[in-house]
Amino acid sequence: MMRSTMTAMCLALGLAAAVPAWAGEGATDDGVPLGDAVAAKEQAYAKGVAVPEFTLNGVKVKQDRALAVPEAFQKPAARKCKPFCDQPQTLEGVTTIKLEDFPKMAADINAGKILIVDMRTPDWYDKGALPGAINLPYSDLTGGEAKARAKVKKLEGKDIISYCNGWWCGQSPTGMKALQEMKYPGKIYWFRGGNQDWADAGLAFSTPAK
Helix, strand or coil, X not given: CCHHHHHHHHHHCCXXXXXXXXXXXXXXXXXXXXXXXXXHHHHHHHHHCCCCCEEECCEEECCCCCCCCCHHHCCXXXXXXXXXXXXXXXXXXCEXXXXXXXXXXXXXXXXXXXXXXXXXXXXXXXXXECCCCEECCHHHHCCCHHHHHXXXXXXXCCEEEEECCCCCCCHHHHHHHHXXXXXXXXXXXXXXXXXXXXXXXXXXXXXXXX
């Protein structure tokens, strides 16, 4: 049965909740689910890591294991590859960081020396982002050189921490590759775990200011 037909049926029956919140992200019916084994292996780190309290861009970040995980990050095992595939642990020319690196880098982030760059599309960014993250969608970096270079000016050549929805999301890797092709001068860090790790670790998202 086609996804659109399923959605229509669910809405007609008052069962909208039966359709995953991420169903419109471009998922296909012929992909293979990431599966419990992959998800468990990837999630083990974030679910077990201890993060000390720290301040990030003026927001106090405090780990709370009782914090509810947003629906979009509750079932990564069900996501289908493609488009949601387990990303490599490292990328050439990029420094991978983890959750425990944020408290160590907080001073430079708070001083404006390092920017946190959310490379997801605006609709996802608006739902919740890392504290103080600026939105530079990967699609803005791949939509033509003139547009890309205009958008990159907001980074001011600074070092950046790039992220997207998680270890299963290819948006930030795509965006970082585009920056490399433009010979971006700043150092690029990659928070591979992204929002998935942030949520699994019991850390709250911030609502971007308008």
